[in-house]
Amino acid sequence: MSFSMLRAPVCKAAFSAVSPPRLAARNQFRKYATGPSASTDSKTGFWGAIGAGVAIAGGIAYYVLNSNSDTAREAQTTLKHGAQAAKAAANFTPTKDDYQKVYNKIAEVMDEAGEYDDGSFGPVLVRLAWHCSGTYDKASNTGGSNFATMRFEPESLHGGNKGLHIARGVMEGIKKDFPWISYGDLWTLGGVCAIQEMQGPKIPWRSGRIDGFDKDCTPDGRLPDGSQGADHLRSIFYRMGFNDQEIVALSGAHALGRCHSDRSGFEGPWTFSPTTVTNDYYKLLFEEKWVWRKWNGPKQLADKKTGTLMMLPTDYVLTQDKSFKKYAKAYADDQELWFKDFAKVFSQLLELGVPENQWATTEPWIMKTIDEQSESK
Ligand code: DDH
Numbered sequence: 001m002s003f004s005m006l007r008a009p010v011c012k013a014a015f016s017a018v019s020p021p022r023l024a025a026r027n028q029f030r031k032y033a034t035g036p037s038a039s040t041d042s043k044t045g046f047w048g049a050i051g052a053g054v055a056i057a058g059g060i061a062y063y064v065l066n067s068n069s070d071t072a073r074e075a076q077t078t079l080k081h082g083a084q085a086a087k088a089a090a091n092f093t094p095t096k097d098d099y100q101k102v103y104n105k106i107a108e109v110m111d112e113a114g115e116y117d118d119g120s121f122g123p124v125l126v127r128l129a130w131h132c133s134g135t136y137d138k139a140s141n142t143g144g145s146n147f148a149t150m151r152f153e154p155e156s157l158h159g160g161n162k163g164l165h166i167a168r169g170v171m172e173g174i175k176k177d178f179p180w181i182s183y184g185d186l187w188t189l190g191g192v193c194a195i196q197e198m199q200g201p202k203i204p205w206r207s208g209r210i211d212g213f214d215k216d217c218t219p220d221g222r223l224p225d226g227s228q229g230a231d232h233l234r235s236i237f238y239r240m241g242f243n244d245q246e247i248v249a250l251s252g253a254h255a256l257g258r259c260h261s262d263r264s265g266f267e268g269p270w271t272f273s274p275t276t277v278t279n280d281y282y283k284l285l286f287e288e289k290w291v292w293r294k295w296n297g298p299k300q301l302a303d304k305k306t307g308t309l310m311m312l313p314t315d316y317v318l319t320q321d322k323s324f325k326k327y328a329k330a331y332a333d334d335q336e337l338w339f340k341d342f343a344k345v346f347s348q349l350l351e352l353g354v355p356e357n358q359w360a361t362t363e364p365w366i367m368k369t370i371d372e373q374s375e376s377k
Pocket of ligand 1: 123124126127130224225227233250254256257258259260261263264265266312314346
């Protein structure tokens, strides 16, 4: 058995795609780990800005040193630490190996989730990577992963980002060990690491994102609303520059994780193996009978057989819209095809909004999994 199979909180072998939900009992109302609240994120903002360079730090210092509030005093302390980090980093140009070290740390921390959800922070890290990138608007060339603006209000408070303070909190712990990395690079690398470590495909990734400011926050409403239909999906994803096939390929990320009634209002996992990347999302969409759940909550579907799985209206529409259906069926029939298409489009998603001249390399890197590294020792 491989190392990551041992580490994987829910291993694929234990749950076949459409088998009854032995996982359900395990998943019932687990306690959620608490992370720093959205408002403490303004401090992380200082960190990021400081890391970004001396000029930026100067501007913040002016603001901080000219303010007497408690927040400002706390920020002064942060500023000192940040300035030291920036100094230490002054002559430091990180290499791929340095990013691999960050990747390895994320992989380690991802599995230290204890009783949180299904025993892994992986799914919520994927959601953070996606929500920090999926704000991109190609017409105005704003949003995307470049400035990591979800650190700031109002973006951290947008309804669609509810619950992501947990993922940002996990990442903040890692940032302390690697203060030189930008938040955008850290969060997107988190998504890459989570996909790869949860048995998914290799996601090409490279560094180069820089930290921005609250003025760079994107307006609310750029992320999809699960209660809507095909037109909405197209308007949201076409705005980012994606086509129908890419919308369908990206949606398969819902093989992972679950909905939380205290975040989106929706409830439950999409698959029986929410911490393993599989094409089960598509398989279940076609192989199960889906009925509207009768409950005192937003409109969502439940699988008729067990009643423990869920689909959002935006998931279900992939089987109803003719163009979407063609791709969804192809991915249900062929996991390798989906892995290939997902890897490509997820990588593109994570690069949205980053100017070409910021990238560290012309070609993206393929980061090694923990398994690969232990095998080569
Ligand atoms: Fe999603 N997603 N997502 N999603 N998403 C939710 C959770 C997760 C939509 C709505 C929701 C993508 C696309 C869409 C993940 C990845 C991706 C939740 C539940 C809702 C609602 C939040 C909560 O209550 O905790 C809608 C609508 C769309 C769409 O219209 C296409 C994409 C493109 C991705 C991606 O990563 C590429 C993941 C992972 C989760 C599970 C998070 C968790 O905490 O578990």
